Amino acid sequence: MSIRADLVEASSLKAPEKVAYVTALLGMLGDQFSTRLGLSHPMICEANANTAWLISNSLWLPFDLLVSVSCIAFTALFLRHCRAEGRWAILGFPLLLGGTRLLSTLMNLLLYFSF
Numbered sequence: 001m002s003i004r005a006d007l008v009e010a011s012s013l014k015a016p017e018k019v020a021y022v023t024a025l026l027g028m029l030g031d032q033f034s035t036r037l038g039l040s041h042p043m044i045c046e047a048n049a050n051t052a053w054l055i056s057n058s059l060w061l062p063f064d065l066l067v068s069v070s071c072i073a074f075t076a077l078f079l080r081h082c083r084a085e086g087r088w089a090i091l092g093f094p095l096l097l098g099g100t101r102l103l104s105t106l107m108n109l110l111l112y113f114s115f
Contacts, residue, residue: 016091017079021072024094027101028068032061034108043115071097 013021038044039055046052054060071094078090 016088017076020075020091020094020098023098023102024068024071025098027098027105028064030105031101031108032064034105034112038108038112041112041115044111068097 035046035051035055039046046055051060054063075090075094079087082090
C-alpha cells in the first residue's frame with residue numbers, strides 16, 4: 001500500500017471509532033466541568049486524594065488531556081497497525097474511559113443539585 005493510501009485510511013474514521021473517541025472527550029470535559037461546579041459549593045470537597053492534589057497544583061486539566069489524548073492515540077494507532085481479527089474490541093478502551101467519566105459527571109451533578 002502506498003503512503004498516500006495509508007494517509008487516506010488513517011484520516012477516515014468509521015462511526016464506531018468516532019463514537020468511542022467523542023465519548024472519551026465528552027467524558028473528560030463533563031467530569032472537568034461538573035467537578036469544578038461541585039467544588040464551587042462550600043459543602044462539597046474532592047474525595048479522591050490524587051485528584052485533589054492535581055487540582056491544588058493546577059495539573060488536573062493537563063493530566064486529563066494527556067490521559068484522553070493518549071487513550072485515543074493508542075487506540076487509533078493499534079487499529080491502524082494491527083491486522084488481527086477482533087481488533088475493534090480495543091474501542092472498548094476509550095468507551096470505558098469516557099463512559100466512566102460520564103457517570104462521574106452525572107454523579108457530580110446529582111451531588112451538586114442535592115444541596
